[in-house]
Amino acid sequence: MPGMMIKELKAPLELTETELGELKPGYAKVSLKAAALNHRDYWITQGLYPGIELPKVLGSDGAGIVAEVGDSGDQPWVGKEVIINPGWDWGTSEATQSSEFTILGMPHNGTFATEILAPVEMLRERPKHLSWEEAAALPLAGVTAFRATMSQGQLRPGEKVLISGVGGGVATFALQFAVAAGAEVAVTSSSEAKIAAAKELGAVAGFNYREEGWQKNAAQSFGRPNLIIDSAAGKGYANLVELAAPGGRIVNYGATTGPPEKVDMFKLFWNQLKLIGSTMGSPADFRGMLDLVDRHQIKPVIDQVFSLAQANEALARMEKGEQFGKIVLRI
Template structure:
């Protein structure tokens, strides 16, 4: 089968290769993939910026397809089912935090940038009927990360004010779609006026360009303060968020691309009962809840582009360049094994 493999090469770190088709073992299913989507994680692995890099691994955490075979102990009734894949592996028994053995599909375990993938039968969920293959494939990692941040950690409720930073990112866009479905008052930040306009067209009340000097004052005046902030950058802007929070507000961050703040306004935090909450991709129960939420509200993921599997490396290059709005997706068509 064709697969995108991380290799030990000085320049071409990822290569489309022909490798052996996997066979489902006990408790597993074999999924014939119809589409897969990229995440920042994939590009970071390509650049060697992810921990515990393992060469000769098939990358990819997001995917949707059809169950083609089942392993021992798995009902044959699953064969032919259209599914999306939960990329969690060994979250553990505590729903609040992942176990020490936790890992994600697509490195170190072979992932979805291939014609076939084997996963635990418990990790497949019925594809939402209102979505096509490319839309469904865009959900898993980014969608689950946003769902946990917005609801599991942020406890967002109808009518509350939520600020989502960096609205050009995939997780941020899922957070926006979820918050809109929950009937919250949604505000966004971005360094792009075009992206802000797009978010407003999708239902956000307002957007603020973080490159401007007074965007914080503008945001506070427009909103009256925020109950929840969802952020992936960290850095000194955390203090800006603290100043904009309503009493007992929640700042949820799922990344720290800008590093740690030089100082943290702890006085304002304790006096106003502000919570700073870390978050990651969600647990297995949250994945199930997320799929139900997407089905209930007929949420459609935002896609930037769809290209054939043969051009997947160009999708990595596009992610590296930046500027995309929505998920980068590849369609996968199974060919005869060589």
């Protein structure tokens, strides 16, 4: 089976013929039609991720057709068009993942390949309104956005939501999910083009976070958000704490610009704020995400489609950070 493998850090992936391995009971062999990139893939290539084992096939997101199911497995799955929940062994608590939790694509071989082995219980039928590329774009970023916005963020209809740094896969899904859930949504970006694209998806306002005092402008023209979804943290976090409405929640699913310089604890307790961490999601989050996508016929935003062999070009596009929506590999 050919797959785009990471063989050493900070080097291009290599298209390599590799063994798929044994099809164990409870597992399915899926013929992949499309895969999608996540920042995680890029970070792994740079060695910026815990628990890297080499060589591996990269990739957390995939969609395809079930070719075969292991011995005692659920045979009706054979022939079905599926996406794969990339969050394996979450465990039994909704509050947090177990210590066995892993994300598809490291240390398991991932989706940048023509075939993959995955537990049958991680399969879900492909949403019927989505193309292969759209379906592959959904899993990791979709479940992360759903957990951040709904399960951890507890979004309620009619609330004001701010999505910071729109353009990335999770932020774009968070925007779409919040709009679908009946929120009034604003975004931030350093790119006017991304703000314009977010407005096409239903954002009612956009602010350039490079402009000094943007948060005061946002408070005045949009209002103070009940929920903020952020993955940057860093120096700009203080603006979010200042901007959040009393009783508001700030959910972080990442901290790409490092830890906040200082957190204003007086604002935290007097404004009754909640600063919430979130990552990936449980099987229940994954089902909830698919329900929401189905109910509102949400289509993932595709930034650009590459071939499997072009995975390095796809990673280079992600590194530049110019994308709006998901970068996809057609297999």
